[in-house]
Amino acid sequence: MEKFVEVLADKTALIARSRDLILEKIQTAISQRGQFTIALSGGGTPKPLYEALAAESLPWDKIHIFWGDERYVPPQHPDSNQLMARQAWLDRVDLPETHIHPMPTEADNPTADAQAHEAQLKDFFPEAQDFPAFDLILLGIGDDGHTASLFPHTEALEVRDRWVTIGNKDGQPRITFTIPLINHARCVLFLVAGASKQTALEHILAEEGDPLQYPARFIQPQGELYWLLDRAAGSVIEDR
Template sequence: MNRTVEVLPDQAALIQRSLELTLSKIHTAINDRGLCTIALSGGSTPKPLYEAIATQQLPWDKIHVFWGDERYVPPENPDSNQLMARRAWLDRVDIPAENIHPIPTDEADPAVAAHKYEQHLQEFFQTKNGEFPALDLNLLGMGDDGHTASLFPHTEALHVRDRLITVGSKDGQHRITFTVPTINHSRCVMFIVAGANKRSALAQVFAPVADDFTYPARLVQPQGELWWLLSQDAGQELKLNNN
């Protein structure tokens, strides 16, 4: 596995390094394939990264933005990952509306919404049933329980291997999420993790042996690059081996 782990001294350094890598992946994808596809994560940690991206001069018409997961709330709801990304980044740049690909949350049945987003991905990436798209960059966070995207410990979503998108759940609330194989087909996956409250889960995620379904971030083993960018307070106790 092509895994690289970096522990950054503080939050500012974590965001700066995340920005450098994100910009590098954007430019590489555009140079190689003519466009860049990015899947965004929610939560508070990536917000300053999105704000920093919004200050850049980039070929916005060549960048397509997706989401790796979404809470099942209307897009104007304060809990919406889409709303956070729009306010921090997308509404502040001249990206074409058709380049923004939010997860639908307007169906009575979230399984229908998951299927609609899967169909949208298949149409955009021109993949057939059973095939998975290769996003250029998949941004992920990790919760203090070891979850990533909306793949929570010991939930049914962790076992889905034949679909791109599925319904996740947390505390009885529905989420829409990339499946494990969709994440793992990415050309580059970048975890951005901050906070001392993540230390215990990180120790299990990086342990040689642990339960993947108790710590779902362990299931992220992409075919492309895997970056773990950690703040000092999160990663200081890890015994790291980047090989």
């Protein structure tokens, strides 16, 4: 694993740097493998990134969009990660609908939907032996140190034999990529903004710590790991 930690001046610089990095990864993946696979994150931080990518002229027919996790709500629900990404980016570009691979959330059975999405992923990545290798997985963290829907001291943290599982936040189910699937990625990119993330970042990036308490510590991909932080979040790193 190659690890990079960068503290950017502000959120505008954070978004610009993450856009440039993703554009670089798109070019490399398409030139080497003929397509680019990315798993998106939800939350407020990546929304301006998606809007910036919507303004780019890209080979959309070679890009496939997935999600690292999804709240268990219908696709048109205001809390849906899919809805946010569609409004900010996907519906604004010439991306084939068949290249958008959302997590299903309408069976009224999270376990069944998680299994269905895993089957969809296995159809898309037929060459995968144990786990597929996404070109890029975009992640954030919560103030509690969670990432995707991998929350502290929850059962999802123990799953090692599945690609997709059930996350749990205060009794509300979510669908999420598992730790080993994320760690199989060629590149994982964390975007972190805001002073409220400082405490979690200190624990996540410390040399030693408890990943069950701060699940983002579990993310150690086989490829590259980028932590891009705005100064409000990253000042604790600069001060160490």
